[in-house]
Amino acid sequence: MYTRILVTGGAGFLGSHLCDRLVRAGHDVICLDNYFTGRKKNVEHLMDCHNFELLRHDITMPIFVEVDQIYNLACPASPVHYQYNAVKTIKTSVMGAINVLGLAKRVRARVLQASTSEIYGDPTVHPQPEEYWGNVNPIGVRSCYDEGKRVAETLFFDYHRMNDVDIRVLRIFNTYGPRMHPSDGRVVSNFIVQALKGEDITLYGDGSQTRSFCYIDDLVEGMIAMMEQEEDIGPVNMGNPGEFTIRSLAEMVIRLSGSTSKIVTRDLPSDDPRQRRPDIGRARAALGWEPRIGLEEGLAKTIAYFRDNPD
């Protein structure tokens, strides 16, 4: 079916891969971005496609476009970037949600929120199921992102209850792959860039904290499945349930890239979650989705990308 789709944050890491898939499927795609962390380079190969257009816009301002679906991804995702201007980050999440929900209400579009595992904060329940309410510091350095995303979820459900807006809420766990910005600051891109340059690998804390890493292709497939199904509005967790310590990630990156880099330790940033692993039972049941690409395979693809695209 022919669908007009708005992707906010479409020039970013996740958004550009999503735009690729939607354009390839023949949909009419509008990519909205203010280029804070995204790059035109990520979508320039789509510029000649008749069913793709770029819109420079800040999601904190209202938008007027006729669309059938909206994927709301606009928001910096790396701690370094979302803490750079914390007030702007929370405005992007909260006013951005109000603007896309207002648009969805007006044009009767379905709207999907790219929420996050940060909703769970530093979790005391492990692995994290959707029923868990989380353990979030409301006044810490990560709060602009965590609480902004929590309010966005609240707004999605209130617009749904009050105005019957057709919502989907996806809680995305750490995702990585080609087109992460080399100076993005998140762990996978940091370690790969450092390993390829032969620089020290900066391990924060003792590296015993854990994360679960999902490869971009698996995530994009799940996002589209979430948008297209009628059974479950969410929230639905999406991520790879394989759990790794950050130290083991560093060792894996060194091995797979054949690097001579050494691991050095740095202070652990405050409120850094100790552990994180998604319970993906609901995604399996509602979407028939599960990730297919393991960490070694995904890292190898990502290392190859950074070798060919050092900046």
Ligand code: NAD
């Ligand atoms: P990213 O930083 O690469 O992409 C975010 C995009 O949003 C960028 O293109 C940026 O320029 C744009 N943007 C930021 N503020 C904006 C604004 N005010 N108006 C318009 N555009 C704006 O990050 P990503 O990893 O691609 O993340 C995309 C979305 O997915 C984010 O909402 C993020 O919170 C969510 N998410 C990502 C992950 C992950 O591991 N990658 C995990 C959980 C949630």
Ligand code: UDP
């Ligand atoms: N991390 C690290 N070295 C880096 C960047 C990150 O050890 O150069 C750690 C960070 O402290 C955290 C984990 O890796 O424990 C994941 O960090 P990231 O910023 O990728 O995402 P998030 O903390 O939001 O999951």
